[in-house]
Amino acid sequence: MMKENEIISIIKKDKWMMEILQTAKTLHLPDWWICAGFVRSKIWDTVHKFNERTLIPDIDVIYYWPNNIDKLEEKKYEKILHSINPTIPWSVKNEARMHMNSSMPPYTSSIDAISKFPETATALGVKLDEYNNVILTAPCGIHDVVNLEVKPTPFFTENKERMQIYEERIRRKNWKSTWKELKITQNHNVY
Template sequence: MMEIIEAASILKLPEWWICAGFVRSKIWDTLHGFTERTSTPDIDVIYFDDTHIDEAFEKKLEDKLSSLLPNIPWSVKNEARMHMVNNLQPYTSAEDAISKFPETATALGVKLDRENNLVLTAPYGLDDVINMELKPTPYFTETKERAAIYEERITKKNWKDIWYKIKVHHI
């Protein structure tokens, strides 16, 4: 994991984080006693730069990361433009975007600070991920449409089949 975090730090992106399943899955793997890490479909690197919202630039960043670690499925997204993709109100920062992820246990991010210290953001704390509880973030309980997205993700992701100890909360 540190090799991946260090590679992402080389980009020196504003307000960057590696987030979501990269963090959650490692915690759940450990709590389940797995000796091998479960595979993740991608490594989500997010950042916030409202002065440069070109999607093609994100692809160049993915290419740069792939040149460093070619076997990693990189996904780089500028959260300053993702509200347009997701048809939402603009995010104010990368951490604001993380706080609007569907599940509290997924609303996590890690990065290295300027002194190379590992930093964690967890807008809803760590209790849910450590207690293996899958709950919607408050943002996904505000409307029926968002609640439906949360419920669809539970079905589509099928996390319970991978991590059998998790407790899934429905809206």
């Protein structure tokens, strides 16, 4: 089973991922992370022994800045990133305002927001520290993602409406068509 230091190592060895992390770092955003599919897909590709990277629809850069929640700021940061690397589908979101989109209580930090993503296997983030070391956050742990298990986060299991969002995401994402070994929990069943 892959450990946290091994996840960090495979990211450090991936030139494309490191360039993306270095580009995002240039924004100097507070409490920033690149999260979700950027990390999850790398792990699943590695465990599946894929020779080529699975394409991901966007690169999710998140940050937490409660004193600056104007959505236009996010678009400004996306434009800056796009000007540095226009080949990347950048998506920038301030988690200090994202709770407003989903009728949830306000988040207290980016890691708090990540912990409330729909799936444990997606509740992951990476960034570079001041010395360019790769830092991994996994508020729901890495057990599920490295064991190819897709389950709702505890936050989503607390509420019927959130579970419906989780169930719909699982259907829409259709991850098993790409990563055949996944074990997906849906409607309280594993398939």
